[in-house]
Amino acid sequence: MKPLLIALYLSLSVLVAGCAVSPQTITIVPQTNLSGPFYGQGRTLTIEVEDRRASSVLGSRGGVYESSSVITIANDINAALRLAAQSSAAQLGFDGSSSAAPAQLTLVLEELNYETVTKSLIHTISLNAKITLITTVGGSSHTGHYQTENSHQFSQLPDAQKNQQIINEVLSTTLERGFSDISLANFLAKN
Secondary structure (H helix, E strand, O other), rough: OOOHHHHHHHHHOOOOOOOOOOOOEEOOOOOOOOOOOOOOOHHHHHEEEEEOOOOOEEEEOOOOOOOOOEEEEOOOOOHHHHHHHHHHHHHOOOOOOOOOOOOOEEEEEEEEEEEEEEEEEEEEEEEEEEEEEEEEEOEEEEEEEEEEEEEOOOOOOOOOOHHHHHHHHHHHHHHHHHHHHHHHHHOOOOH
């Protein structure tokens, strides 16, 4: 009888340990790949970034201790988004070589969320990124809202490297949508 109790105890210990999930810290490094239209036409573009998220925590990885198995950001997200926005602007032809009126762009990070739902041993990760781009030239302005939602299914919860990849992908896609917006290009062409 004792060996059966020991085996049962060990099985339960492994099961409980398997349900505990560690927190993760990821680095935000969004990268865009834009092919035009090249509406910058040499204009100077000053970029500012605002993080308006309610929490610095992206979300939980789930598990028994859901409130402590969170995903947080290791680097300065404002600086990372500014670099990505500057790269996007350069790809679209903003370089300061034109005498056109300079433009000011404010990138507002509204949301960046990570949610885990586990059913039948399948982990569904839902990601949501939402940004607002406010562009001003002289007294005129253009505001655009851009959002991307993705979901991924895994048989095992993703490690930090995979989470970093999928989070940066959703953020990169959202930035590409914003900078590729034809209404933004039209606004800059007229001002």
